Amino acid sequence: MIEMRDVRKHFDNVPILKDISLHMKKGEITVIIGPSGSGKSTLLRCLNLLEQPTSGYIRIADTELHFQEGKSLKHADLMKLRLHTGMVFQSHHLFPHMTALQNVMEGLVTVRRRTKAEAHSIAFKLLEKVGLADKANAYPFQLSGGQQQRVGIARALALEPDVLLFDEPTSALDPEIVGEVLKVLTDLKQEGMTMVIVTHEMQFARCIADTLIFIDQGVVVEKGTPAQLFDTPTQERTQQFLHRLNWMSA
Numbered sequence: 001m002i003e004m005r006d007v008r009k010h011f012d013n014v015p016i017l018k019d020i021s022l023h024m025k026k027g028e029i030t031v032i033i034g035p036s037g038s039g040k041s042t043l044l045r046c047l048n049l050l051e052q053p054t055s056g057y058i059r060i061a062d063t064e065l066h067f068q069e070g071k072s073l074k075h076a077d078l079m080k081l082r083l084h085t086g087m088v089f090q091s092h093h094l095f096p097h098m099t100a101l102q103n104v105m106e107g108l109v110t111v112r113r114r115t116k117a118e119a120h121s122i123a124f125k126l127l128e129k130v131g132l133a134d135k136a137n138a139y140p141f142q143l144s145g146g147q148q149q150r151v152g153i154a155r156a157l158a159l160e161p162d163v164l165l166f167d168e169p170t171s172a173l174d175p176e177i178v179g180e181v182l183k184v185l186t187d188l189k190q191e192g193m194t195m196v197i198v199t200h201e202m203q204f205a206r207c208i209a210d211t212l213i214f215i216d217q218g219v220v221v222e223k224g225t226p227a228q229l230f231d232t233p234t235q236e237r238t239q240q241f242l243h244r245l246n247w248m249s250a
Helices: 040-047 075-082 100-110 116-129 145-158 175-190 202-208 226-231 236-244
Strands: 002-011 014-024 029-033 055-060 063-067 085-088 163-167 194-198 211-216 219-224
Touching: 002 040, 014 040, 014 211, 014 219, 029 040, 029 202, 040 055, 040 163, 040 194, 063 075, 085 145, 100 116, 100 145, 116 145, 145 163, 145 175, 175 194, 175 202, 202 226, 211 226, 211 236, 219 226, 219 236, 226 236
Parallel strands: 029 194, 029 211, 085 163, 163 194
Antiparallel strands: 002 014, 002 055, 055 063, 211 219
């Protein structure tokens, strides 16, 4: 489903990602963890091409792109890959002047060119899917953080992506309402949605991940199941990271 080969990303000649090679399976949830500044959010943004890799290869579904240093790809080529993905941001990025329903409708009308009647029907069904049909006419300021995040998920789903990308989906939420988002992600997983999630919350990572990836200083240090990485990590750097967070016994 997703393949990255030798992906590098530099900012002002400073390497952020260093020869990242990964394969993420269709229908699975891949969770990326690592210390602040490790490159995990940059990796996610490269998958959605919010950041164009300096060099390397990315394939999502049946679309593939090769990147070369000093060469920018055409916007049309970037859009071919981007249309396979839906992005859910940490800070929701909902339009404050639009209702929940209108926020979900917007991409359907402007990107998918659906009629307003079609978009209304699809958007309402998606709000039902994330448990917010009763909040369709509420504005973002009238919604809790968890509800706003679920509207963001519905908005991303509206474009029918092959992959959903989440950047710290629970970091701005109170612990009591993290479960709301976790339930939606679990339901999507049961439906076969492929997801890639960046998080610093280890309990959330352990609950939701099929595959866990630990990166540090722009490289993949270790990859495995949550049980493998949390209980029996093989790399010293992984062990240090988890010890520091009190996720391994001394």
